[in-house]
Amino acid sequence: MKSEMAKAKTGFPFTSIEQINNSQLRANLKSATSAIREKRAKVVGEKQDWEELRRTGERIKDEVLSSLDEYLLQLEESVTKVGGIVHWAADSSEANRIILSLIQEHGESEVIKVKSLTTDELDLNEYLANHGVSAFETDLAELIVQLAHDKPSHILVPAIHKSRSEIKELFENTISKGRVLGDGPAELAEASRLYLRQKFLSSKVAVSGVNFAVAETGTVCIVESEGNGRMCLTLPKVLISVMGIEKVLPKLDDLAVFLELLPRSSTGERMNPYTSTWTGVHPGDGPEEFHLVILDNRRSHVLADPVGRQALRCIRCSACLNVCPVYERSGGHAYGSVYPGPIGAILSPQLFATEASLSLPWASTLCGACYEVCPVRIDIPRVLVHLREKVISEGYKSKSEEASFRLIALVLNAGRRFDLIQQVATRLRRPLNRLFLAGSLPGVLGKWRAARQIPEIPKETFRMWWRANGSDNGN
């Protein structure tokens, strides 16, 4: 559909308004993101070779992407050799069907889950529920989001938008019914431990995502903190892991590089509490059956864009969310996607290409902080600009925006014209300031004005000051 973006009441400009006006949310986000920024900066500062590590991470991911078909075939062969079963899913509905039929083959109607963005992308829980299978999230934040029938708002801390008192109330009405809880994080974590322990011990099937999968050995890796991952990977009889095609790594030594990059960038820890690897099926230890579902779901489409494909380097650390001035104010829900923040702004439009997601390349100030912290050096600002160009050239044009940019170009292209406009504006500053700051403007100009704070037009511009004072100072 080729329509003016501004006319469709969807997309970031509309979804962010409610979030920005929620002062509790903004306070939660501000304290959370600044705390995690500090932690990250400290542990990254400890690594003398951080820049070299980032470049190595970037190089490994680019190598994988440049021969992705070969690495996927090698992974399939390795996983199969060690007793795993590989499935290929072209899109979300195929992945969901494969997972459901595996669960049904074992006669189960319940599964436990390790936090996984990929299964969020599939809407797997909803699909399973519609087919009579209950999926229980076991990560504390995912559990909170699931119990509240809410959506995650951060890659790493999905319930970052919830305060402890909200969580206490939620638990008292759900998993701790009939009990009165304190609102200390420790007590709330204990409540989830009690509730989930039985699930861990009784469930026969677990579903997980994949952080890394090593082509040379067929080794799969999951990185986590709470131990819910270890429970799901160790105790059930059947393990089903879903990975996007871009999650493959060539060698084991490459995995070591990412085990340095990920925790420091993500939680701001030297290492996360638990990292598990398994290489197929290990008799006498862990699941008797291991299924690896390899998912495309338009990742190959992202790969086809020579500039946009670097988004597939992403290891889902969320460092870019935590430094983003836009994310810090809007929160994750405003992005309307399982992938929020700067990385979401380049990944979601390429992966999903929905009308709403095509507004995301504009949800940025292009300040570049996301690029500075990215452990695999994804040049997010560059991809944002590239996607803006692409969206516009595909017909999502706004006539008024086009006209105003033509006007701006006309003024900025010649110093004399710029000077003239400034002189006129300073002379007319009183009525103009009144109009811009207090008055309501008509039409498009009014809408534009409503979303911005505009500085007053000053009595004197820099050029005027320079003419009067600059040469006196011997310059």
Place this chain on the structure above:
Amino acid sequence: MGATMETSGIKSSRAAILELVKAALREKSPSAPSALAGIATPGAPGTPPSIRKHLEQSVADLFEEVLLDYKATVRRCAEHQVPSVIAELFASQEISSAVIPDGLDRSWIEQIKGIELVVDDGFRSTGELASIDAVITGCACAIAETGTLVLSCQPDEGRRAITLLPDFHFCVVRSSVIIRGVNDLFKHVSVANPITLISGPSATSDIELKRVEGVHGPRNLFVIIVS
């Protein structure tokens, strides 16, 4: 070929995905942007100066320091003191039962008193393991810089479930097995067995980013470093 068990429908997705990937790669990426872009500048706001200290410390000292940061309990001792150190740590906690892997050095547990000790034969149910308070293991590799215990199911480490379900984990680490950094981890351990990297007690920061030690895995971690 891998997917021999699959139906023809799934096989065709395999071919389709591989074909799409191959087609997508026909166009090469443009040359990289300027080398200066995106570098985290040393001394930029929020970037503290690099800490050199770590490089000068012995691996055992560094390992201990990082473990303490994770709120683990650490004891340093000589080989012959291990039994008494373990017994003393046990006495300081409310522990009434413990499980050990079959290959554990039995002299280490000789001095523990008043506790039901079971040896894991590999067949105990998870429910049974969950009712046991503590586990004692060895450790074939540890990483100093990240305070990490690397368990790879060696005879004195046991299968994964025994270090997961009990609430107290006591781990004896010989200082000779401590490596400095993560980078050469896979030169020291084989992935033929499942590997669990443990860095401090189980933890979550999911509620208002306040760190809570102890969710599902062992909430109490004791590390005995043997010199």
